Amino acid sequence: MLTLQCPYCGVQCDETELSPGGEAHLTRFGPGSDDTEFEQYLFLRENPRGVHFERWRHAYGCGKWFHAARCTMTLEVFGTYPAQVTEPPADLIEKIREKRPGWRWRDLA
Amino acid sequence: MSEVVSALHGRRTEGSVAVRDTGPRGMIQVRGDLGAEALQSVCREVAGSGFPGQGGAEVSDQGAVLWMSPDEVLVLTARDRAAEGVTRIGAALAGTHHLAVDVSDARAVIALEGAGLREVLARLTPANMHPEAFRPGQMRRTRLAQVAAGIWLTSETSAELICFRSVADYVFDLLANAAASPAVGHLPVA
């Protein structure tokens, strides 16, 4: 069972109170982009065994989107943070570095 | 003027945990800057209660203000005062970005009474109903079986909850069924 803290409500949400939103921090490539960029934006996703960054929506609560960093293998949650950012907060990245030395996710490490 | 009827027509069950339709209630959805003094004070006036912080429920014998999200509260008042409440909130917040809607007919309010109510709720929601995790003064929006609900304790032995009107019978039946089952004794009883 996955339990995530909604950063807006502060409540511990059960997975079934949330809607999954897929990978976090995607850069959108739309009109004007080349085919490779568009293909990557639309179809190519990380599928890590370990540290992952995802979007979740507190569907049975405040209704807002937030981000979560967790381990796909152990379900350990490193932290959750509001969605109004383009990359994870520095202190969260530091925490993951300590817990999972050598981790890598897209261009984060 | 049409006759005001609650979704559950006053349904109630008795037992160690009683489930009861609380009848027509005035409910005003308010969105805006929850930190603004004008918004807080007009909500306090309309509800006759305090104004909650994050995740809070401020309840009085006249009404309540329930924290729904970082930019939304639900103001409870008497059913026949909801329209006037919307007008007052609109006047107080004129010129600022906000929304105030009478949602009295869109929702149902159900009350639970009895020492074992935490266990009745815990049968239906994934939210932690333990006394250390959920106390009077808190508002918990969550899921009851397959539908959304918001729960707040009015004392250690009484709670109220809101759900959408269209699922009021479903939620009432769920609660009545859960309340009819014998206590498991996992959660401490008040």
Ligand SMILES: [Zn+2]
């Ligand atoms: Zn939330």
